[in-house]
Amino acid sequence: MIKLQxxxxxxxxxxxxxxxxxxxxxxxKAGEYCGILGSSGSGKSTLMYLIGLLDRxxxxxxxxxxxxxxxxxxxxxxxxxxxxxxxxxxxxxxISRFTVLENxxxxxxxxxxxxxFDVHKKAEELLKKFGIYERRNFFPNKISGGQQQRVAIARAxxxxxxxxxxxxPTGNLDTxxxxxxxxxxxxxxxxxxxxxxxxxxxxxxxxxxxxxxYMKLYTGTV
Amino acid sequence: xxMVMPGSGFNSSSGFGAGLVGGVEFDEKDASSVSRVAGVxxxxxxxxxxxxxxxxxxxxxxxxxxxxxxxxxxxxEEAEFxxxxxxxxxxxxxxxxxxxxxxxxxLYGDDENAIGKTVRFEGMRIKVIGVVANTGDSxxxxxxVIPYKTTFGSVNPDKTFWAIYVGVSSKEDIESVKxxxxxxxxxxxxxxxxxxxxxxxxxxxxxxxxxxLNIVLVAIGSIxxxxxxxxxMNIMYATVTERTKEIGVMRAIGATExxxxxxxxxxxxxxxxxxxxxGLIGASLTVLVVRIFFPASISLFAVIITFAISSGIGxxxxxxxxxxxxxxxxxxxxxxE
Numbered sequence: 001m002i003k004l005q006x007x008x009x010x011x012x013x014x015x016x017x018x019x020x021x022x023x024x025x026x027x028x029k030a031g032e033y034c035g036i037l038g039s040s041g042s043g044k045s046t047l048m049y050l051i052g053l054l055d056r057x058x059x060x061x062x063x064x065x066x067x068x069x070x071x072x073x074x075x076x077x078x079x080x081x082x083x084x085x086x087x088x089x090x091x092x093x094x095i096s097r098f099t100v101l102e103n104x105x106x107x108x109x110x111x112x113x114x115x116x117f118d119v120h121k122k123a124e125e126l127l128k129k130f131g132i133y134e135r136r137n138f139f140p141n142k143i144s145g146g147q148q149q150r151v152a153i154a155r156a157x158x159x160x161x162x163x164x165x166x167x168x169p170t171g172n173l174d175t176x177x178x179x180x181x182x183x184x185x186x187x188x189x190x191x192x193x194x195x196x197x198x199x200x201x202x203x204x205x206x207x208x209x210x211x212x213x214y215m216k217l218y219t220g221t222v
Numbered sequence: 223x224x225m226v227m228p229g230s231g232f233n234s235s236s237g238f239g240a241g242l243v244g245g246v247e248f249d250e251k252d253a254s255s256v257s258r259v260a261g262v263x264x265x266x267x268x269x270x271x272x273x274x275x276x277x278x279x280x281x282x283x284x285x286x287x288x289x290x291x292x293x294x295x296x297x298x299e300e301a302e303f304x305x306x307x308x309x310x311x312x313x314x315x316x317x318x319x320x321x322x323x324x325x326x327x328x329l330y331g332d333d334e335n336a337i338g339k340t341v342r343f344e345g346m347r348i349k350v351i352g353v354v355a356n357t358g359d360s361x362x363x364x365x366x367v368i369p370y371k372t373t374f375g376s377v378n379p380d381k382t383f384w385a386i387y388v389g390v391s392s393k394e395d396i397e398s399v400k401x402x403x404x405x406x407x408x409x410x411x412x413x414x415x416x417x418x419x420x421x422x423x424x425x426x427x428x429x430x431x432x433x434x435l436n437i438v439l440v441a442i443g444s445i446x447x448x449x450x451x452x453x454x455m456n457i458m459y460a461t462v463t464e465r466t467k468e469i470g471v472m473r474a475i476g477a478t479e480x481x482x483x484x485x486x487x488x489x490x491x492x493x494x495x496x497x498x499x500x501g502l503i504g505a506s507l508t509v510l511v512v513r514i515f516f517p518a519s520i521s522l523f524a525v526i527i528t529f530a531i532s533s534g535i536g537x538x539x540x541x542x543x544x545x546x547x548x549x550x551x552x553x554x555x556x557x558x559e
Contacts, residue, residue, distance in 0.1 A: 049553045052474070054473070054474060054556070055551075055552070055553050074478060074479050075478050075479075075480070078473070078476050078477060078478040078479075078481075079476065079478075081473075081474060081475065081476045082475065082476020083476070087471075087474045087475065089471075089556070093467065093471045093556070095468055095471070106472070106475060107475040107476050110472070110475065110477045110481055111476070155475065159476075
């Protein structure tokens with residue numbers, strides 16, 4: 001499903017070269033529920049952005065569904081992000097000018113060509129399932145953090161992606177709400193068979209995943 | 223054609239500003255003394271004002287000319303429809319008018335239709351007996367020409383004229399006729415109070431003034447456009463910075479560089495076209511006010527040019543901020559706080 005072969009990412013910080021990710025090889029299978037663990041500065045965010053195709057590796061190969069994506073153009077990468085990958089962020093990153101429903105529908109606006117499902121129906125189903133249908137015409141700043149994160153997850157799911165990448169999804173939430181969000185992600189993995197990758201530094205959350213990938217501090221290795 | 227006008231006018235070193243304002247107002251006595259000068263073929267006393275003319279519920283602003291029958295000879299005018307008024311119409315104060323084709327169209331729908339109809343202005347009811355052909359000159363085409371004696375009364379109670387136009391039988395006589403008129407009128411008025419000019423002199427003078435005015439207006443307009451464009455560019459740069467995180471999110475959920483570029487370009491286009499629209503509304507209001515005094519309008523061409531230029535400004539000055547937005551690296555944009 002997702003294969004990393006000897007992937008490195010080197011940042012140039014002034015005179016110094018920082019090897020945020022160093023020759024990482026990974027294989028994440030379809031339907032896996034896995035966590036990427038590591039303290040801050042260990043390069044786990046960089047690894048996540050590489051898997052999420054937001055960044056290009058300095059060397060090595062990233063293969064998704066058998067295709068080498070390291071050499072794709074911006075348009076092709078955007079298309080893969082649009083159709084195959086859903087992002088959930090620590091700070092929700094909803095667009096404050098748009099309502100809940102409009103936020104969920106946003107990925108569909110960037111799809112070239114027709115979709116084979118009714119996007120409005122799908123958005124409403126997701127909102128109903130996550131218990132925030134009544135809030136569909138609210139603006140993000142009028143609903144709670146937990147609700148905002150559900151909206152973000154609905155937005156990540158609207159295109160039926162095969163992978164959901166969640167970057168510290170509970171970081172801005174209290175323990176109780178955080179647990180609910182983690183349960184929600186678990187259920188998506190079980191019921192829909194979506195591959196879920198959670199990036200976190202909290203051991204409790206990582207312990208609930210089926211597979212844990214640890215990033216070692218300073219070396220950028222797994 | 224020689225024009226006798228009030229004010230020290232065009233041939234004085236004090237320049238154009240002194241002309242047309244102040245000075246004397248001519249009357250019938252002046253006209254007849256001018257007509258007796260040797261070499262003068264036609265003498266046309268000219269009363270001029272703007273009026274709101276009305277007929278059958280339609281209304282238009284027109285120039286009213288009070289003249290005698292020689293006016294048409296002097297101007298080489300012929301009636302396209304109907305006929306021109308005659309010497310006896312002038313002396314009998316006949317309530318008849320010869321109108322320009324634009325007035326005819328505004329009031330009666332078309333030129334031919336106007337003949338025999340009544341036009342009302344300043345409390346007078348005047349019968350249209352002729353329409354002169356369209357020349358494209360707006361003052362000419364929006365004129366209502368009536369016998370000057372008919373203006374005496376409510377329109378022109380002082381029985382004065384704005385100018386006296388003089389036709390000279392042969393070109394060689396022009397200088398001597400000018401001198402002679404000057405000496406005749408000097409008996410009544412001081413030499414600084416009137417001026418005697420050939421039509422061609424006035425035309426070139428006026429053209430020159432309008433040319434300079436045009437250049438100044440175009441210069442001011444261009445500067446405003448550049449300043450406005452830079453304003454739009456700054457606003458767009460600020461918007462891009464403010465929404466950096468949003469751009470990152472959009473890239474993460476599948477927006478291409480092109481999507482982002484087009485989005486910001488559209489925003490600056492909307493901004494500038496909206497500016498153009500405001501400008502047009504302002505211009506329309508100005509024209510509505512000016513219309514009370516002079517015939518004025520906004521052409522379709524001006525509207526098209528306005529939208530073309532404002533869109534051009536929006537695109538030109540919007541491209542740089544939009545390109546910056548599109549080229550942001552997605553992860554740096556997402557991390558931006």
